[in-house]
Amino acid sequence: MIRELEIRNFALIESLRIRFGDKLNAMTGETGAGKSIVVDALGLLLGDKAQASVVRKGAERCQILGIFDTGRNRAAAKLLKELSLENEGEDLILRREIDAQGKSRAFVNDRPVTLSTLSSLGDHLIELHSQHEHQKLLKSAEQRDFLDRYAEAWDLRAQAAEAFALWKALLEKKEASQISDQERNQKIDLYAFQVKEIEDAKLKPGEEEELDEALPRLKNAEKIRAALDEAYGHLYEDEGSVSDRLRKVKRSLDNLTVLGMDLKEVPRILEEVLVGAEEMAGEIEKARGNIVSDPSRLDAIFSRQDLISKLKRKYGATLADIIAYGAKIKGELDILQNYAENIGNLEKEIEASQASFMKKAKALSAARRKEGENLASAVEKELKDLGFLKARFAVQLVSEPPSAAGLEAVEFLLSANPGEDLKPIKAVASGGELSRIMLALKKILAQADMVPTLIFDEVDAGIGGAMGNIIGEKLKGLGKTHQVIAITHLPQVAAFAECHIAVRKEVRSARTQTEIELLGKDARVEEIARMLGGVSSISLKHAAELLSEAGKK
Incomplete structure (x- = not known):
């Protein structure tokens, strides 16, 4: 449930903080005071789209923060764990920020x-x-959802939807494969040619890089060989080469040693240089042996690169793309060449998937029929409490073509008065009657409903004061299993609340702003008196009586 809501610089709200009770909360105030603004802020906190216009004039950004207690909310806790967003303890903190340019940021536990x-x-x-x-x-789709929730048939519906998706996919696959003999033969010829062309090329991953690496050596073989010859001559082979000169230096140093002069490290260093020079000469000689002018190999590389370029223009931008395309059309060629056998197997799969769907869909239909009758009886009972003393309510299943939702549409029928035929509620229900039907359905679904907090925004619209007592009592009953927040204009409804929040519009420093107040006992009597038509001794007495009577129920 939501324990606290903090709103800053949102529409008419500069700054406010609301603490909610865990049962029935009533939010009251004059028209235009800002009750709907609070509901809109909650919507943004829960993911609604935002616009820059919601930011209070003159502010850089608005912020909406909500603190929720998720201790008994298994579904929320599971999702938080899956997303690695869990927090220490049972508090969940949601935050939404929108700046003056309309840019939005959202946070879960910071x-x-x-x-x-x-x-x-x-x-x-x-x-x-x-x-x-x-x-x-x-x-009708919403009514079907209500029935399936009541029947606890979501798993059956999900199974039927999965089976329908498979059946539909196989039908589409069959339709896509149905072509004329002439077109099939043309495709077989084309695919066979393409498969042969790609397979004959014997392409290998990484081949292009190998060709690119070998090409420069072959193209410049003569120049490379000449450079290596020149280097080898300077280093080792020519008269006056580096090696020759180093050997002359060695002889001079040997004479100095005989003459008694100790040059310490010089002879050792010279020996290392001589060995290095000989090693370099050996490596250069080896490289000379590897350089071969091979015009035929060069032509073969050019031809290979030409072939690869041609295949890339036809079948894909890279060798991997060409190889993948070849594998793909080889599979399609196999399907075309074995069409009769494949279509036979496909038809068997279609038949099996259809049977699977129909079995699951009929199980779903059976659950809807059974629980539809139970739902109708339960709604009639609740409607009687809500002023429909002679009302009849029915759930009608209307056959329709198979779909992911099953084999039927659902229509809620209502006869509000004796002697009237049952008709779709869209044809007979007024706004006030719809509010009461929705309340009846929520009351019935409350035990199975996993969402802990229910917000009713003017559920009492179009309803008189006498019915307000009944609706207030129903909402209070819902508050035993859920946290309920009711935005209401009816004092009879507000009187049943455990927590009463007043919303007011004030003008300060020539700026209009919305403020809230958690009402104590005396202030609550005064607010309900205002809702009764104005504060007077008579309305104050009546307000106190309403609160007293509601507290007994």
Whole structure:
């Protein structure tokens, strides 16, 4: 659950910090005070897209920080571990920053993350229900999702989706392979020629580098040989060569030794130089033997490079690309040459994959039929509590072509009054009725719902005060298993909250800003009196009575 939310320089908010209770929290305030701004800030914290316009005028950046308790949130803890973002203890800290140019940064436990990571994590932390979310309930796909969640059929649905994807891929493979005999024969001729051309070339990885290395020696063999001959002559072979002169120096030094002069290290150094000169001469002589003018070998290298260039123009930019292309078309050639056998095997695979999908899809359908009846009964019971005393609710499965979601669409049907036929809720439900149906569904799904925090943004829109008591009681009931944050205009709903937060708009130094206050007992009575129509002795008394009655339930 979320324990604390801190917002700085966001829209009308300069700086505020909100601490939430772990049960039902009510957030109230006049229209335009900034309640929706707080919800928008939470959305950004959980990965919504941001624009530069959200930064408060004159500020360089805005920051939204949330501290969450994930002690009992296994799904969030698992994802954090997978992403190596876990923190010591049970606190999870999310932070989002947007600068005045619209550039956004996101952090999890002070480590930078992508928005997709933030959004994935947010799915396990908070679920927002707004008027927009209520409109989603009108869509058949959303209704199917509700039913599958209630039926705990997500695993069945995932299995059916996987089987459908395989079946579809095999069908597409068959369709792609179905060509005329003439076209198939043309491809066989072309691929056979290309395979032969590539295989005949006997290409080897690294061959180009070897050719490039050998080419200069062969092209310049005569010049290299002449240079080596000249070096060998100067060093060893010619009259007056280096070796010859060093031997003369040695004889002179030997005479000096006989004459009694000790030159210490000079004779040893000279000996080393003589040995070095002879070794150099040996290496040069060896190199001379390796240099051979071979015009035929040179022509062969040019021809080989020519062939490789031709193959690269036709089949790929590198030798590795050419070799890979050859392997690829060899496989395709095999398929074309053995078409009848391959298509027969493919049809068997298609038949088996279709049977596998249908088995899984029918199991999913059976779960939907069974639990659809149970869901309808449960919704009817909740709707009665929410003022639909004679309402009937049904879950209709409508057959549709096979898809990753199974074999049927789902339609929620409602008859709000006696004598009326069951009709799709999109045709009969008003905004207020949709709010109550959504609340009924959330109440039913609460036990199976793994998201710990539920935010209801004006779930009571279009609902009168009498129904507000019932909705408040339902929200309080949800607060026993979830943290609930309700943005509400109804004092009857606010009275049931364990934690009451007032949102106000103030003008300071000619600047408008949103502020919040966690209300104590007396301030809470005054806020609910304001919501009842204005603070007076009568409204204060009524507010106190509302709080007293709500506290007993």
